[in-house]
Amino acid sequence: MKTMINAKSFNGSPIKCKVELNVLKLSFSDRYSNEINPLSKQVCSQASFLLLDKLSKTFEDMQISDLSFVVVSKDLEQISLLRITPDADSLSFAIYEALLAFIATEIGYRNDMEETPLTYIEKNKAGFFSAFFEERKQEISNSSLIRAYELFRSRDYIEALNLTISVYAALDNAFDIQEADYLIFILKLKSQSINDEALNAEFQSKTEELKERPDLAKRYCFAYINYWEDKRDFSMPRKLIRRFTDQYPLSVLSPEERFTYHHLSGRAEYQRGDFLAALEQFSKAMSNLEPTNEESYAKILNSSVNCFTDNLFFEEAEALVNKAKEIRERLMLPESFETISCLAGIKAKSTKYQEAYDILKSIIPEVEKYQLTPSDENRFNNYLAKNAIDLELYDEAEEHLKAAESFGDLKGFSKKLRLYSLFKRNDFIKMQEFFHEHFTLPEKRSGDKAYDLFVLAWAYAIAAEAAFIQEEYQHGILYLSDALSFFLQDKYILEARYIALLPYQYDLPPELLTIFLQNCEEQELYEAFDEYVDKHNGIANTYYHRLNPDDERKFEHSRLQDMANAIEALDYESEDKAQFKQIRQSVNLM
Numbered sequence: 001m002k003t004m005i006n007a008k009s010f011n012g013s014p015i016k017c018k019v020e021l022n023v024l025k026l027s028f029s030d031r032y033s034n035e036i037n038p039l040s041k042q043v044c045s046q047a048s049f050l051l052l053d054k055l056s057k058t059f060e061d062m063q064i065s066d067l068s069f070v071v072v073s074k075d076l077e078q079i080s081l082l083r084i085t086p087d088a089d090s091l092s093f094a095i096y097e098a099l100l101a102f103i104a105t106e107i108g109y110r111n112d113m114e115e116t117p118l119t120y121i122e123k124n125k126a127g128f129f130s131a132f133f134e135e136r137k138q139e140i141s142n143s144s145l146i147r148a149y150e151l152f153r154s155r156d157y158i159e160a161l162n163l164t165i166s167v168y169a170a171l172d173n174a175f176d177i178q179e180a181d182y183l184i185f186i187l188k189l190k191s192q193s194i195n196d197e198a199l200n201a202e203f204q205s206k207t208e209e210l211k212e213r214p215d216l217a218k219r220y221c222f223a224y225i226n227y228w229e230d231k232r233d234f235s236m237p238r239k240l241i242r243r244f245t246d247q248y249p250l251s252v253l254s255p256e257e258r259f260t261y262h263h264l265s266g267r268a269e270y271q272r273g274d275f276l277a278a279l280e281q282f283s284k285a286m287s288n289l290e291p292t293n294e295e296s297y298a299k300i301l302n303s304s305v306n307c308f309t310d311n312l313f314f315e316e317a318e319a320l321v322n323k324a325k326e327i328r329e330r331l332m333l334p335e336s337f338e339t340i341s342c343l344a345g346i347k348a349k350s351t352k353y354q355e356a357y358d359i360l361k362s363i364i365p366e367v368e369k370y371q372l373t374p375s376d377e378n379r380f381n382n383y384l385a386k387n388a389i390d391l392e393l394y395d396e397a398e399e400h401l402k403a404a405e406s407f408g409d410l411k412g413f414s415k416k417l418r419l420y421s422l423f424k425r426n427d428f429i430k431m432q433e434f435f436h437e438h439f440t441l442p443e444k445r446s447g448d449k450a451y452d453l454f455v456l457a458w459a460y461a462i463a464a465e466a467a468f469i470q471e472e473y474q475h476g477i478l479y480l481s482d483a484l485s486f487f488l489q490d491k492y493i494l495e496a497r498y499i500a501l502l503p504y505q506y507d508l509p510p511e512l513l514t515i516f517l518q519n520c521e522e523q524e525l526y527e528a529f530d531e532y533v534d535k536h537n538g539i540a541n542t543y544y545h546r547l548n549p550d551d552e553r554k555f556e557h558s559r560l561q562d563m564a565n566a567i568e569a570l571d572y573e574s575e576d577k578a579q580f581k582q583i584r585q586s587v588n589l590m
Contacts, residue, residue: 001020001021001022001023001097001098001101001212002018002019002020003018003019003020003021003094003097003098004016004017004018004019005017005019005086005087005090005091005094006086006087006090007079007084007085007086007087007090008084008085008087009083009084010082010083010084015084017075017079017084017086018075019073019075019076019079019086019094020073020074020075020247021071021073021076021094021095021098022071022072022073022098022212022213022214022248022252023069023070023071023098023099023101023102023212024070024071024072024214024215024252025068025069025070025215026067026068026069026070026099026102026103026132027067027068027069027132028064028066028067028132028133029066029068030066030068042088043086043088043091043092043095044069044095046088046089046092047092047093047095047096047099048067048069050092050093050096051067051096051099051100052064052065052067054096054100054118055121058118058121058122059125059128062129062133069099071095071098071099072214072248072249072251072252073249074245074246074247074248074249077249097117100117100118100121101117101212102212103117103121103128103131103132104117104118104120104121105117105212105213106131106132107120107121107124107127107128107130107131108120108124108127108174109121138175139175140175140176140179141173141175141176142167142170142171142172142176144163144166144167144170145164145167145171145176145179145180145183147163148160148163148164148167148180148183149179149183151163152183152186152187152190153334154334154370155334155370155371155372156370156371157187157190157191157371157373158191158371160183160187161184161187161188161191164180164183164184164187165184167180168180168184178216181206182216182219182220182223185202185203185206185220185223186223188202189223189224189226189227190373191373199224199227203220203224206220207220207221211247214247214248214252215252217248218244218248218252218253218257221240221243221244222257222260222261222264224240225237225240225241225264225268226264228240229264229267229268229271230373230375230376231375231410231411233271237264237267237268237271238268238269238272241261241264241265241268255288255289255290256288256290256293256296258285258288259285259288259289259296260285262281262282262284262285262288263281263282263285263296263299263300263303265281266278266279266280266281266282266285266303266304267303269281270303270306270307272490272491273490273491273492274491275307275310275311275536275539276535276536276539278304278307279304279307279539279542279543282300282303282304282307282543282547283543283546283547285300286300286546286547294327294331295327295331295333297327298323298324298327298328298331298333298335298339299335300547301320301321301323301324301327301547301548302321302324302335302338302339302342304320304543304547305317305320305321305324305342305345305346306342306345307539307543308320308539308540308544309342309345309346309349310349310494311494311536311539311560312349312494312558312559312560312562312563312587313539313540313544313555313558313559313560314346314349314350314559315555315557316539316540316544316555317342317346318343318346319544319548319551320544320547320548321339321342321343321346322343323548324339324342325339325340325343334369334370336366337363337366337367337370340359340360340362340363341360341363341380341383343359344356344357344359344360344383344387345383347359348383348386348387348390348588349587349588349589350587350588351585351586351587351588353387353390353391354391356387357384357387357388357391357393360380360383360384360387361384367380374407374408375407375408377403377404377407378404378405378407378408378409378413378414379404379413381400381401381403381404381407381414382400382401382404382413382414382417384396384397384400385397385400385401385404385414385417385421386417386420386590388400389417389420389421389424390424390588392424394421394424394425397417397421398421401414401417401418401421404417410449411451411452411455412438412439412444412451412452412455412456412459413452413455415434415438415439415451415455415459416451416455416458416459416462418434419431419434419435419438419439419459419462419463420458420462420590422434423462423465423466428466428469428470431462431463431466432463432466435459435462435463438459439451439456439459439460439463444456453486453487453489453490454486454487454490454492456482456483456486457483457484457486457487457490457492457495457496457499458483458590459483460479460480460482460483460486461479461480461483461499461502463476463479464476464477464479464480464483464499464502465502467479468502468503468505468506468508469506473506473508473509473512474512476503476506476508477503477508477512477515477516480499480502480503480516481516481519483499484496484499484500484519484520484523484525485523487499488523488525488528493525493528493529493532494529494532494560494563494589495589496525496528496529497525497526497529497567498583498584498587498589500516500520500525501567501570501580501583501584502580502584503516504570504572504577504580505577505580505581505584506577529564530564533560533561533564536560537558537560537561540555540558541554541555559587563583563586563587566583566586567583570583
């Protein structure tokens with residue numbers, strides 16, 4: 001609830017401030033300690049007195065004598081930092097009005113009604129008594145809705161959505177309707193059954209409707225953040241997280257919700273290539289985790305693994321993934337296949353393609369038990385296709401790619417693999433046609449319909465190597481320069497340095513090699529790589545034991561440092577091209 005209060009600036013001048021007050025909890029008992037940080041108890045006591053006095057006079061026969069509540073305000077936190085002091089009487093009255101509005105809303109009041117919240121409460125004594133004085137269990141009562149939630153948890157999204165919609169008209173209490181509304185929203189996200197524009201309109205409408213109920217609005221925010229992360233959108237999750245923290249203080253979150261907040265923040269940072277920020281958020285999530293909550297612990301382990309894998313800490317990554325796998329399999333969680341997919345990713349990046357492929361194929365029956373999101377289906381089949389291509393099993397790769405593309409390929413990951421398959425088969429004519437058809441169009445390089453930068457970077461790197469093989473060196477240098485720019489723009493410093501070795505494997509004319517070196521220097525690639533190695537080399541010893549405190553091993557060996565040392569030791573004047581190829585074949589960063 002937005003309201004204007006009197007206050008004094010840091011120099012004592014009287015001013016007016018608009019503040020939003022969010023009532024999280026209210027009880028006519030001493031259940032909650034009155035909280036409204038960073039203010040004194042005097043304000044809380046005065047607001048309580050005003051409300052109890054008004055309600056006692058309104059409902060004389062109810063003997064209302066106790067009140068406790070939790071109120072939070074991002075605006076009050078901000079003005080405190082600016083050394084602005086709210087007037088106690090003015091703020092107490094504002095809190096009183098916010099509490100009245102909360103009570104009225106809980107019993108059916110809407111902002112578009114002509115009467116005031118107090119008048120509505122006076123007319124609805126029975127509803128007031130039922131909402132705040134009768135014992136109420138916050139549990140779903142409708143058996144069909146309970147079944148819909150069971151279907152959702154078992155990942156049967158379409159059936160859950162159809163059942164919830166069919167039973168909605170028969171729901172006869174506010175809590176069931178509230179939970180059904182939320183379930184319908186997240187099922188639309190999971191099934192990706194409507195377009196992004198319609199989903200965004202629904203999200204905006206729902207959060208606007210619930211803006212004074214952060215306890216309900218936050219669920220929609222977190223679900224929507226998850227949706228955009230699943231679609232590999234790098235900007236939207238961070239925008240939504242920032243929007244949430246701009247609107248509400250983190251004190252609106254319970255420890256379990258703070259876990260979710262930091263977990264989602266970590267995933268958003270990972271998606272934009274900031275591994276250290278991601279691991280820091282995952283560590284904060286761990287600090288809000290109950291020791292007995294193994295299911296959430298497995299989520300953190302699973303999300304952290306890629307930060308280690310992408311920086312070549314394969315041993316540590318495998319230890320984390322095996323711990324997550326043990327927990328999920330013991331608890332019989334449907335997400336077990338996600339963890340096993342991570343294990344396959346470690347094997348593939350360390351060039352153990354057969355092991356990776358066998359692992360992925362072994363979980364196909366498990367994956368088929370669940371209804372994955374279209375994005376997850378696309379991703380899983382792409383994993384299969386990538387390893388099949390590396391094993392030169394092109395017919396199998398084609399089947400996996402067809403399956404992946406049947407679930408959509410907006411970000412271009414499947415098309416990148418088609419390009420890679422043509423390259424591996426030395427079908428350069430078709431590859432060139434495919435590359436120009438799908439990757440050189442302006443709308444695929446930037447804008448709303450653009451492919452993922454990681455996809456574009458690898459597509460241009462593949463095209464560059466194909467050009468070098470065919471001795472079309474000028475085209476190759478242009479493609480490779482674009483690939484370098486895409487990687488650096490996306491913060492993939494390791495990958496950028498990795499592909500920068502490519503020209504040395506081939507007999508490029510010296511003048512073209514000089515042009516490429518100047519490009520690398522202009523984009524500060526070498527300095528960025530040295531800084532990257534320095535920052536990320538300690539990931540294992542800094543974060544591994546925070547995430548897996550039971551493991552006391554010390555990891556002295558760093559493949560990231562090994563790669564940096566090997567690159568530094570290269571003899572660029574030598575005619576030995578194999579030294580460059582050897583480094584590039586030691587890991588697979590695609």
